[in-house]
Amino acid sequence: MNGAPILRAEHLSLRYPGGKQAVSDVSLSISAGTTLGIVGESGSGKSTTAKMILRLLKPAAGGSVVFDGVELTSLPQRSLKRIRRRLQVIPQNPQASFNPRMTVGASVAFNLRVHGATRSVAWDRAAHMLDRVGIPAAYAHRFPRELSGGQLQRCAIARALITEPELVVCDEAVSALDKSVQAQVLNLLAHIQAESGIAYLFVSHDLAVVEHVADHVLVMQHGRVVEEGTAAQIWSAPSQPYTRSLLDAAPDRLLARKPTPSTHAATAWKAPLD
Numbered sequence: 001m002n003g004a005p006i007l008r009a010e011h012l013s014l015r016y017p018g019g020k021q022a023v024s025d026v027s028l029s030i031s032a033g034t035t036l037g038i039v040g041e042s043g044s045g046k047s048t049t050a051k052m053i054l055r056l057l058k059p060a061a062g063g064s065v066v067f068d069g070v071e072l073t074s075l076p077q078r079s080l081k082r083i084r085r086r087l088q089v090i091p092q093n094p095q096a097s098f099n100p101r102m103t104v105g106a107s108v109a110f111n112l113r114v115h116g117a118t119r120s121v122a123w124d125r126a127a128h129m130l131d132r133v134g135i136p137a138a139y140a141h142r143f144p145r146e147l148s149g150g151q152l153q154r155c156a157i158a159r160a161l162i163t164e165p166e167l168v169v170c171d172e173a174v175s176a177l178d179k180s181v182q183a184q185v186l187n188l189l190a191h192i193q194a195e196s197g198i199a200y201l202f203v204s205h206d207l208a209v210v211e212h213v214a215d216h217v218l219v220m221q222h223g224r225v226v227e228e229g230t231a232a233q234i235w236s237a238p239s240q241p242y243t244r245s246l247l248d249a250a251p252d253r254l255l256a257r258k259p260t261p262s263t264h265a266a267t268a269w270k271a272p273l274d
């Protein structure tokens, strides 16, 4: 990976109360401007790993999550709030992640207001971000139920990016979308990365999706990392039978690979509305 790591997680383990070991000794690092994909079948521990990185779950003793030099696992809540601005999430289900009683514009703006922006600044930025992800200004006054899944996921991207984060955790961020809309949203994320240098942690059970976006890939099975490497290495010469079986089971791998920065202009952000 190029560049300095923006995030380094080491020895992450977690057992849910009364449950089995969900994650065992997972370590990873993500460099600025790159995408780390985590793949694995359902129940392999991907989301639990992502939640520990977001500090929604606390890793077992010995686990460490360092974001831009700051250890998150022991950070007081007040300091954590400052970090949250720089470390955002795009969740799986756009309908469930928006408050149904707020317009989407208000929801996007709210994510900046909680970090101290005035109402007018937050609204201006929200309008700007919605425009950048290809959502027309009038849609800001619509409620989540009045948008399609793809449109709402674009709003979720705008909501995550409004704080100008350095890292965004995308937890099955396109899983709820149709294949064609998936490709649009993935391209949008790639364009944003090329333009802003943002890093992504991209969690997905869908190899086709990870192949499309990731520079570096971790393969998880039963809570452990069983293989890791560049996306090209993993796809062309997987060393583990488990990885091979995941590849064999991905019938509709997307043909397009992550665009390189030189292949797209800033205007390409405004892909057509689905």
Ligand SMILES: Nc1ncnc2c1ncn2[C@@H]1O[C@H](COP(=O)(O)OP(=O)(O)OP(=O)(O)O)[C@@H](O)[C@H]1O
Pocket: 016, 017, 019, 020, 021, 022, 040, 041, 042, 043, 044, 045, 046, 047, 048, 049, 205
């Ligand atoms: N809140 C919870 N309480 C108890 N066990 C849980 C909880 N959440 C997840 N688990 C268990 O932890 C293990 C890892 O789950 P996790 O959700 O991290 O996997 P995943 O790879 O993200 O799967 P999926 O793609 O289905 O979300 C699974 O065995 C799961 O059943």
